[in-house]
Amino acid sequence: MRILIAEDDDISRATLSALLKRNGHEVVETASGAEAWEELQKADAPRLAIIDLMMPEMDGLEVVRRVRALEGGKTFYLIILTAMDEAHDIIIGLDAGADDYLPKPYNTGILGARINVGRRMIEMQEQEALHQLQLNQAQKMESVGRLAGGVAHDFNNKLAVIIGYVELILLKMAADSPFIDNLKEIRKAAESSADLTRQLLAFARKQAVTPKVLELNETVAGMLNMLRRLIGEDIDLSWQPGTDLLQIKMDPSQIDQILANLCVNARDAINGVGRITIGTEAATFDSEYCDLNAEFIPGDYVLLVVSDTGCGMDTETQTNIFEPFFTTKKVGQGTGLGLASVYGAVKQNNGFIKVYSELGHGTTFRIYLPRYQGKDGDIHREDRLQSIVRGSETILLVEDDAAILAVTTMLLEDFGYRVLAANTPGEAIQLAREHSGEINLLMTDVIMPEMNGRDLARNMLAIYPGMKRLFMSGYTADIIASQGMLDAGVNFIQKPFAMQTLAVKVREVLDK
Ligand SMILES: Nc1ncnc2c1ncn2[C@@H]1O[C@H](COP(=O)(O)OP(=O)(O)OP(=O)(O)O)[C@@H](O)[C@H]1O
Ligand SMILES: [Mg+2]
Secondary structure, eight states, rough: OEEEEEOHHHHHHHHHHHHHHHHOOEEESSHHHHHHHHTTTTOOOOEEEEESSSSSSOOOHHHHHHHHHSTTTTGGGEEEETTTOOOOHHHHHHTTSEEEEEEEEEOOOOOOOOHHHHHHHHHHHHHHHHHHHHHHHHHHHOOOOOOHHHHHHHHEEEHHHHHHHHHHHHHSTTTTEEEEEEHHHHHHHHHHHHHHHHHHHHTTTTOOOOOOOOEEEHHHHHHHHHHHHHHSEEEEEEEEEESSSEEEEEHHHHHHHHHHHHHHHHHHHHSSEEEEEEHHHHEOHHHHHHHHHHTTEEEEEEEEEEEOOOOOOOOHHHHHHTTHHHHHTTTTOOOOOOOHHHHHHHHTTTHHHHEETTTTTTTTEEEEEEEOOOOOOGOOOOOOOOOOOOOEEEEEEESHHHHHHHHHHHHHHHOOOOEEESHHHHHHHHHHHHHOOOOOOOEEEOOOOOHHHHHHHHHHHHHHOOOEEEESSSSSOHHHHHTTOOTOOEEEEEOOOHHHHHHHHHHHHOOO
16 A cells, blocks of 8 residues: 655665565655645545654644644544654654554564554545445435426426417317417427426436336347437447346336436447447345445345446546436537436336446446346236227316316317316216216326325226226326336326327227
8 A cells, every 4th residue: 555654764764665665565755744744635645654753843743633634634544653662752642643653663563563454444434435425425316306306297297288288279270370380399399398307207216107027138138229229330239138037127118218328328428439238137235245335235136237438437427427417518419317317217116326437448337126036927028009099988087287187188079089077086076976878988197185096096996897097197296106106007198298199098098
């Protein structure tokens, strides 16, 4: 290790230096207190210093006091040099803040032993500091996430109204109207804002998700073509699946979101030709490992690795990358939400993400997802969507936001459906009781005052046992947020929805 010596006596300094070097240490020699103090203030100063007490001008005691008063000065290990029998010197040295003392003349064995103690102390302190840094970072992300999630939810609802009405006007407007282009611009802006809020909701772990049991290798393999198109021809995409069966329980669209973001970032980091490697393997953490890594929890995991041969990042950049809106790209080229949403998606699934990077030497992201311990038969495979989008069935629509209720009603009616619109669950039950014909579908918001959507659906089934159910939500508060998810197999549509998405989804649920 690097060790500083502060000793004004040339022979004593040379002897000590030679001893240390012989044991493989790197030595910074200084011949006065002032010189030592200057060295110790440098950012890359040696963490262990051996300081003679008696020196002209600034003595060793003063150096010790000053180091201890430094911010972060506690992480230095300071050994004072004293004459053999000077108990008084030893006492005032330790009082001033030294960690240990070394009597002159030197005894090689004792010197080595004391340096080892110092090295252990320094390592422990560095470990502790790193641990604290990781905890602080996690707490910061937590509170930024709460803030982002709160704003995004309300904003998302307003966007649902804007998009819905624009769709409706577009539908009713004469084809030659001069306003059509303006309306399309409004829709475009609202949709890209909805994209932003979706990413913020993802970061805040409030993405509405439908987790399914997946075999990660199979899921990733199914995305390779899409990823290849995304990264272009100059970059080689190498796929190295692990040999184990790697099951996870997660919404496949989140794997999609994670890989797409990581690959786009890797593409941007590679100037010209290069390679992106995606790999998987099994991983297990014991409690020993988790004690050293603040965020990790012991257990079995599936590891997804994405590495690139790009430009890499310095440490400063690395500490910020998961923060929303942190970007090093030019205005218009990046919003800084990509990795924030990756972070949220991983956290929402109780996983961890680690980054390893060095300027000029590429970047590796390692994502650990809890391994699903279940039967193979659970594995989900995508069904094809139906594309017939109109119908004449009766839909009971329940939504507490009057504007969303109005616009969704109009859209559904335009697709040919008969709509019973209710503003509250109570009103919905009332309407259902009074209605004489069939009701084919209950389409309800999840979070409402009075009664949540899931309970309402349960009540409704007592009256109309065959009724299909479709839940809608802008995010996952209450029941959804308490676990961060819906039950597998529940029909769900995320607000705000585009007209086409709504039409397809309603038809799909009715035809199930
Ligand atoms: N593979 C990588 N290699 C080098 N730097 C990276 C890599 N991935 C991310 N970064 C750095 O992290 C920053 C944040 O990435 P993030 O994906 O969150 O936002 P962005 O790519 O800048 O914008 P957005 O993804 O919203 O379009 C990037 O601007 C870049 O500096
Ligand atoms: Mg990005």
